[in-house]
Amino acid sequence: xxxxxxxxxxxxxxxxxxxxxxxxxxxxxxxxxxxxxxxxxxxxxxxxxxxxxxxxxxxxxxxxxxxxxxxxxxxxxxxxxxxxxxxxxxxxxxxxxxxxxxxxxxxxxxxxxxxxxxxxxxxxxxxxxxxxxxxxxxxxxxxxxxxxxxxxxxxxxxxxxxxxxxxxxxxxxxxxxxxxxxxxxxxxxxxxxxxxxxxxxxxxxxxxxxxxxxxxxxxxxxxxxxxxxxxxxxxxxxxxxxxxxxxxxxxxxxxxxxxxxxx
Numbered sequence: 572x573x574x575x576x577x578x579x580x581x582x583x584x585x586x587x588x589x590x591x592x593x594x595x596x597x598x599x600x601x602x603x604x605x606x607x608x609x610x611x612x613x614x615x616x617x618x619x620x621x622x623x624x625x626x627x628x629x630x631x632x633x634x635x636x637x638x639x640x641x642x643x644x645x646x647x648x649x650x651x652x653x654x655x656x657x658x659x660x661x662x663x664x665x666x667x668x669x670x671x672x673x674x675x676x677x678x679x680x681x682x683x684x685x686x687x688x689x690x691x692x693x694x695x696x697x698x699x700x701x702x703x704x705x706x707x708x709x710x711x712x713x714x715x716x717x718x719x720x721x722x723x724x725x726x727x728x729x730x731x732x733x734x735x736x737x738x739x740x741x742x743x744x745x746x747x748x749x750x751x752x753x754x755x756x757x758x759x760x761x762x763x764x765x766x767x768x769x770x771x772x773x774x775x776x777x778x779x780x781x782x783x784x785x786x787x788x789x790x791x792x793x794x795x796x797x798x799x800x801x802x803x804x805x806x807x808x809x810x811x812x813x814x815x816x817x818x819x820x821x822x823x824x825x826x827x828x829x830x831x832x833x834x
Contacts, residue, residue, distance in 0.1 A: 585713050585716045585717050585720070586720075587610050588630065588631070588634055588713060588714065588716075588717030588721075589716070589717040589718075589720035589721045589724065590606070590610075590721070591603055591606050591607045591610060591631065591634060591635070591638075591717070591721070592634060592638050592717050592718055592720070592721025592722070593721040593724045593725055594606040595634075595635055595638035595639065595642065595721070596638050596641065596642050596721055596722060596725045597725055597728075597729065599642070600635060600638075600639050600642075603635050603638060603639075604635060607631045607634075607635060610631075611627065611628065611631055622665065625665065626661075626665070626706060626710060629657075629661045629665075629710070630710055630713060630714060632657075633653075633654060633657045633658060633661070633710075633714055634714050634717055634718065636653060636657065637650040637651075637653050637654050637657075637714065637718055638650070638718065638721070640653050641718070641722065645737075647722070647737065647738070647741055648741060648742070648743055648747075648775065648779075650718060651715070651774070651775040651778060652747070652775060654711065654714055654715065654718070654774070654775075655711075655751070655771055655772060655774060655775060658707065658710050658711045658714070658771050659707075659768050659771050659772070661710070662703060662706060662707045662710075662767065662768060662771070663765075663768075665706065666703060703765075703767040704766070704767035704770070706767070707767040707768060707770060707771050708767070708770050708771075711770070711771045711774050712774070715774060715778060719738075719778075722734055738782050738785070739782050739785050739786040739789065739825075740782070740786075740825065741778065741779050741782040742779060742782075742819065742820060742823075742825075743775065743776070743779060743816070743820050744820060745820045745821050747820075748776060748816065748817045748820035749817070749820075751772050751773065751775060751776055752772075752773070752776065752813065752814075752817050754768075754772040755768075755769040755770075755772035755773045755813070756769070758772065770809070773809065773810070773813040775816075776812070776813035776814075776816040776817055777805070777809060777812045777813050777816065779816035779819070780812035780813065780815045780816040780819075781801075781805075781812070783815065783816065783819055783824070783825070784798065784801050785798070786825055790828065
C-alpha cells in the first residue's frame with residue numbers, strides 16, 4: 572500500500588529518495604525495497620541510457636543500505652561512512668564504462684572544440700573528469716539529503732524533536748575524521764582522474780559542520796539569517812566547513828560548552 576503511494580515520485584528527485592528513506596526507516600528494508608522498486612519502475616519507462624539507469628539503481632541501493640544501518644544502529648555517522656564507501660566504490664567501477672562511452676564520442680568532442688577554437692589533444696580526459704565529478708557530487712549529495720529528510724520526516728511524524736537533538740550532537744572520532752580528510756587530500760593531489768572522490772570523502776565532515784552551526788545558532792539564540800548565510804556560502808566554503816568539523820573532533824566544542832554551562 573505504501574509502495575503504491577510512492578509511484579508518482581521520480582527517483583531522480585531527492586523527494587522520491589526521501590520518501591523511500593522514510594518507508595525504510597519506519598517499516599524496514601523489505602518495505603523500503605518494495606517502495607524503491609515501485610518508484611524505479613516509473614523511471615525506467617522514461618530513461619533508457621544504461622549509465623543513467625545504473626546510477627539511479629545505485630542511488631536506490633546505497634540509500635537502502637544506509638537506511639538499514641541507521642535503523643539498526645541509530646547512528647547517523649555510521650550511515651554516512653557507509654555512504655562514502657559505497658559511492659566511492661560505484662564511481663570507481665563506473666569510470667571504465669564511462670570512459671568507453673566517452674571515447675565513442677571523441678570525434679564529436681574534437682569537432683565541438685574546433686568550433687570554439689579550443690585546442691586539446693585529449694578532450695575526453697577533460698570531459699571524463701567533469702563527468703566523474705558531477706556523478707560523485709550528485710549521487711552523494713542527493714543520497715545525504717534524502718537520508719536526512721527521511722529521518723526528519725520520521726521524527727516529525729512519530730518521534731517529535733528526536734532528530735533535531737540527535738543531529739546537533741552528530742560527530743566523528745578524531746581518527747575517523749582524520750582518515751576522511753587525508754583520503755580527500757590524497758585523491759585530490761594524487762591521480763587527477765580520481766579527484767572527484769575528494770568531495771565524497773569530505774561529505775560526512777561537511778554534514779557535521781552543518782550540525783555544528785545549527786547547534787551554535789540555537790544555543791546562542793542567533794538570528795536565522797546567520798544560518799541562511801552559512802548555507803549560501805557552503806558551496807564555496809566546502810573545504811573550510813570540512814576543516815571546521817575536523818577541528819571539532821579534537822576540540823569538542825559542544826562538550827566544552829555544555830560543561831561550562833553546567834558549572
